[in-house]
Structures are given as structure tokens and as C-alpha cells.
Amino acid sequence: MRLSSMGYALRDALRSMWRNKFMSMASMATVAISLTILGFAWLLVVNTQYLTTVMEAELEINVYLKDEITRDQAVQMKSAFAQIPGVAEAVFVPKEEGLKSLEERFGGESELVRVLGDSNPLPDVYRLKTVDAEHVPPAAAAVLGMPGVDDVRYGKGLVEKLLSLTQWLHMFGVIAILAVGLAAVFLIATTIRITVFARRREVAIMKLVGATDWYIRWPFFLEGMIIGLVGALCAVLCIFVVYSQLVKNITMTVNFLPVITDSSVITSLYQTLLLMGASLGALGSAISLHRFLKI
Amino acid sequence: MIQMFSVSMTYNAEVRVTALSDINLHIRRGEFVFIVGPSGAGKSTLTRLIIREELPTKGQIMIGGKSLLRMRAREIPYVRRKIGFIFQDSRLLMDRTVYENVAFAMEALEMPRNHVKSRVPAVLEMVGLKDKINSYPHQLSGGQQQRVCIARAVVNDPLIIIADEPTGNLDPDTSWEIMSILSAINKRGTTIVTVTHDREMVDRLKRRVIALENGRIVRDEERGGYQSET
Structure with a gap:
């Protein structure tokens, strides 16, 4: 045309x-x-x-281990967590490190740290990251059933x-x-x-x-x-x-x-x-x- | 220019109506032909077949040596460009000026604008409407409207002009004006086929007359009258 x-x-x-x-x-x-x-x-x-x-990037499962678990046993659990489907990464946070980060958050001289003194009430923790958000609930359920795990926390419901x-x-x-x-x-x-x-x-x-x-x-x-x-x-x-x-x-x-x-x-x-x-x-x-x- | 071989046309309505039967016709280049006959004789059907608005039930039609029946759909516009059409009721676009009505036919053939601008006034001058170029159709008389229609039909330089009762609504003097314009166009070599009821016109002009009755050609005379002299 x-x-x-x-x-x-x-x-x-x-x-x-x-x-x-x-x-x-x-x-x-x-x-x-x-x-x-x-x-x-x-x-x-x-x-x-x-x-x-x-x-999702910020989402992780916090796994609290039972008190009676020894350090060696705790470290070995890493491979068991890694085998759960959907888990991308498992990071072990021993209780000392947990306390340290707590101190950092509240400041070394704070009342809280002073009250605690030398005792450490925190449990050993694993931080699990999943491939994506959909895998969080089933992975959390699987972890909860494992021996030595005391409790599991994640943004339940929100996800x-x-x-x-x-x-x-x-x-x-x-x-x-x-x-x-x-x-x-x-x-x-x-x-x-x-x-x-x-x-x-x-x-x-x-x-x-x-x-x-x-x-x-x-x-x-x-x-x-x-x-x-x-x-x-x-x-x-x-x-x-x-x-x-x-x-x-x-x-x-x-x-x-x-x-x-x-x-x-x-x-x-x-x-x-x-x-x-x-x-x-x-x-x-x-x-x-x-x-x-x-x- | 226009050839028909054993052309028949039946309309398949509730009752079969035979509009044309066994028409054989040869209209040569440059002829001026009147087609006459009573209402319902098949005159309009004949013109519709020539512009390929319809296809015949039987027979063959050739325009400028090309068969209308064996033609592909996209070729049809190009055959129609060889034919200009004039109607009894002029069929102008009422919301456009005289100029726009004529230019419209050129634009439809995708002519460049400057060509349209120079050609349209020339054609309007030929039909004697140069001073009405910016008028609207309702401001014109019947004869003037018909002249616009003629201008529109000739603006693309067709080889053939089909005029279906071009003087049907006009008084004798105006009819004569229209016919002399058509004659002038014919003198330039354009083939003209006029369907008419105008006895006086046909008798006066003494051109080829083809008379139809009940879908058949009953008479085909060079320089004939409206009615057979025998």
C-alpha cells in the first residue's frame, strides 16, 4: 500500500x-x-x-538441639540435616557463638549479660536454609521427628x-x-x-x-x-x-x-x-x- | 470489449426465476449501446453481470479479453477499474463536497494526492461543474448531481461506462444535457452501455439498440429506435 x-x-x-x-x-x-x-x-x-x-532469602529454620546432645553428636547431625529433601544448607551455631551474638546485639556491658554471668542458658542451634519457601514446612516437620532435636522454629503460617x-x-x-x-x-x-x-x-x-x-x-x-x-x-x-x-x-x-x-x-x-x-x-x-x- | 456467450442467469429463490437466458452479445470498443426493454426484462441483471457483482449460472463473459468466470477474487477490483458506473439515483456521498465525491473514486484506487488534485477539477470542468466544486450534493439539482456521478465514473479513465437509467429522474432538457456529455465521452473512445426507458432519447440518437424481453435478446439493431420499425 x-x-x-x-x-x-x-x-x-x-x-x-x-x-x-x-x-x-x-x-x-x-x-x-x-x-x-x-x-x-x-x-x-x-x-x-x-x-x-x-x-525466602531471609527465611530459615532454626533447629534447637536437646541439652544432652554432646558437641560431637551435634556436629555429626549436619550430614543428616543436609540429606533432608529441600534443605540447601545447614549451619551449626554452637551455644557459645549464640551467646556472643546475643552480647553483640545487646552490648557487652548490658544488664542481661551481667545477670547471666558465666552460665549459658542457650541451646546449640542449627540454621537450615531451604531451596525455596515451599520446602520450609515439610523440611521443618522432618527435622522435628529426628532424635536429638528439641524444637523447630520458622515463620510458621506466614510462609x-x-x-x-x-x-x-x-x-x-x-x-x-x-x-x-x-x-x-x-x-x-x-x-x-x-x-x-x-x-x-x-x-x-x-x-x-x-x-x-x-x-x-x-x-x-x-x-x-x-x-x-x-x-x-x-x-x-x-x-x-x-x-x-x-x-x-x-x-x-x-x-x-x-x-x-x-x-x-x-x-x-x-x-x-x-x-x-x-x-x-x-x-x-x-x-x-x-x-x-x-x- | 464486452462479450457474452450463451449466458443464462437463474435466481434460486422459492421459485426459480430466469432473469436471462441464452444471451449472446458482442459490444466492441468505442460503441455506444442502448439496452431497452420493459421492467423485469433482465436489463439490470445484465449490468450486474458485466461488473461481476454476480456470476452467471451458465455461459461465459469476457471483458477486454479476460474471462470473468475464471478470474481469481483478487483480480476483480482490477477489472472493475476498467468500468465506470452511473446510477439512476446518482449515489453520491451526501456528507462530502462535489470535489470529495469525485476524488473519493481516485483515492480508492490509491492515486497519489497531487494527481488527484489536478485531475478532479479538470473532470468537473468537462461536465460543466467547475463552479460547484465545493458544494454539497443537496445544494445541487438532479441534473447537476447526475453530472457529478458522471465525473466520478470517468475520473479513472475507464474503457467502459455502464449507465443504469442515467436520465430516469430528469426532465427532457436535462436528460439531453446528460446524454450529450455521455456522447462527448464516447467520442473520445470510451465504450458506453446505457440502460434506458427514454424512448425519445433512443429514437433521436440513433445508436445501436439491444432490446430485451423476458430475459432474451429480441432485437439487436445498429442505429435502431426504441421500438422495432417492423
Whole structure:
């Protein structure tokens, strides 16, 4: 197709959008809403994933050994821990070291250390790291059943909750995206259908004078794609404003909560949204052209 | 230019309707042909077959030596470019100016903009509408609208012009104007096929007349009249 024909197509697309401005705006709004939901759902998912990985890295199982275990026995347990599925690393922390770190934390001259004197009430401890968060609960259960283990502590409950939250968000995200995306495609298809109907005389004349099928289709395609793109642009703007404000608020108030601020991640989200907007538009047009534009 | 060999057309509605049966026709380059006959004789079907809006049930149709039946779908637009069409009800786009209506036909063939800009006013001058270039169709009389339609049909320089009752809604004087424009176009070598009910026009112009009745050619006379002289 010639460049000047592209110009004609663009002019015709804009002309019919203007003629159908309310319908066009409604379609743009639907695209904007669906892509905004999509964008936030995606941000929520990647942020929880990010949160999980950050927490996973800090997550460990503390294994408290019984008092009667001798130092030799304790050291030998390392290989037994290492054999538990999902355990990546087992670090032995003898009670002296535990006391030392306690002293460091509270300061050598503190009341606590003075009261304790020479006695050390702390047990020997193993710190286990697992491959990932999912392995924490079963590994902990396995360790608890082993002889010589007095108690096991980990962020019980928290890990499970975090995992199910991520999974749930994934599911919610996918369903929401599908539902609203479908609505957007449907509305664009309706808009294009109305446009095809409004321009049926023009189409008939174009056919009669011998316009090629693609010359006839292009303006409708462009119209759908412009609607999709403008909708996506609104969504990107909305997400940009709200998310940057959100990040600012979170870092100011609950700064221990890790949030993604990596601009390359965010930019790729914006690019994806714009691409999806154009694709939704093209898809909507294609459906209508296929059904209503018999050429 | 236009050849038909044993062309038949039946519409398969609830009852089988035979619109054309066993039509053999040869219209040569540069001819001016009237197609006459009562309503329902098959005149419109004939024009629809020529622009390949429909395919015949039987027979062969050739336009400029190309078979319309053996043609691939994507070739159809290129055959239609050889044919200009004029309707009784002009079929202009009411929300566009005279210029835009004519330019539209050129744009549809993806002509470059500067070519359109120079060609459209020239064609409008030929049909005598140069001063109406920025008017809208509703501001024009019936005859003027029909002239816009002619301009639109000739702007792409077709080899053939098919005019379906071009003077059907016009008074005799205006009809004559339209016909003289068509004659002028014919003098430049364009083949013209006019479907008409206008007895006086046909008798006055003395051109080739093809008369249809009940889907058959009942008469084909060079320099004939509206009705058979016998």
C-alpha cells in the first residue's frame, strides 16, 4: 500500500471516529479500564513475587538441639540435616557463638549479660536454609521427628499465607484480565460494526470503482487500533500516576516492605500494555470486518 | 470489449426465476449501446453481470479479453477499474463536497494526492461543474448531481461506462444535457452501455439498440429506435 493511501486511510479512520465519538469514547474507556486492571494486577503479582523472594532469602529454620546432645553428636547431625529433601544448607551455631551474638546485639556491658554471668542458658542451634519457601514446612516437620532435636522454629503460617496469596493473585489476575479484555474486544467490535454500517455506501462505491479489499479494510483496522492505543495510553498514564504515588507512600511509611521500583520492569509493563491495546483493537476490528464487511 | 456467450442467469429463490437466458452479445470498443426493454426484462441483471457483482449460472463473459468466470477474487477490483458506473439515483456521498465525491473514486484506487488534485477539477470542468466544486450534493439539482456521478465514473479513465437509467429522474432538457456529455465521452473512445426507458432519447440518437424481453435478446439493431420499425 502506498504512503498516500495510508494517509487516506488514517483520515477516513479519524473521520468516522469523530462521527461516532460517543461509541469510540466508550470503547476507549473500556480498553483503558481493562488495561488498568491488568496493569495493577500484574504489578501486584510481580510485587508479591518479589516480596516472596526477598522473604525466602531471609527465611530459615532454626533447629534447637536437646541439652544432652554432646558437641560431637551435634556436629555429626549436619550430614543428616543436609540429606533432608529441600534443605540447601545447614549451619551449626554452637551455644557459645549464640551467646556472643546475643552480647553483640545487646552490648557487652548490658544488664542481661551481667545477670547471666558465666552460665549459658542457650541451646546449640542449627540454621537450615531451604531451596525455596515451599520446602520450609515439610523440611521443618522432618527435622522435628529426628532424635536429638528439641524444637523447630520458622515463620510458621506466614510462609503458607504468602504462598497462597501469590497463587490466588495469579488466578484473580488471569480471570480479571480475560473478563475485561473480552469486554473491550466486544465493544471495539461493536464500534467497528457501527462504523461499517455507517460507511456502507462508501464501501459499496469503493468496491464498484475497483478498490482492493485491503484498501477498504484499512481504515476500519486503523480505527480499532487507534481506539485500542488511546485506551492503553490512558491506562499507562493512570498506572504511572497511581503507582509512583503508591511507591512514594510505601517507602515513606512502611519502608520494610519491598516494592519494585526498577524502571526497566515498569517500562516493559507500559510497552506491553500499549501493544495489548493495539492488539485488542485490531482483534475487535477483525471480528467485525469478518462478520459484517463482505467484500 | 464486452462479450457474452450463451449466458443464462437463474435466481434460486422459492421459485426459480430466469432473469436471462441464452444471451449472446458482442459490444466492441468505442460503441455506444442502448439496452431497452420493459421492467423485469433482465436489463439490470445484465449490468450486474458485466461488473461481476454476480456470476452467471451458465455461459461465459469476457471483458477486454479476460474471462470473468475464471478470474481469481483478487483480480476483480482490477477489472472493475476498467468500468465506470452511473446510477439512476446518482449515489453520491451526501456528507462530502462535489470535489470529495469525485476524488473519493481516485483515492480508492490509491492515486497519489497531487494527481488527484489536478485531475478532479479538470473532470468537473468537462461536465460543466467547475463552479460547484465545493458544494454539497443537496445544494445541487438532479441534473447537476447526475453530472457529478458522471465525473466520478470517468475520473479513472475507464474503457467502459455502464449507465443504469442515467436520465430516469430528469426532465427532457436535462436528460439531453446528460446524454450529450455521455456522447462527448464516447467520442473520445470510451465504450458506453446505457440502460434506458427514454424512448425519445433512443429514437433521436440513433445508436445501436439491444432490446430485451423476458430475459432474451429480441432485437439487436445498429442505429435502431426504441421500438422495432417492423
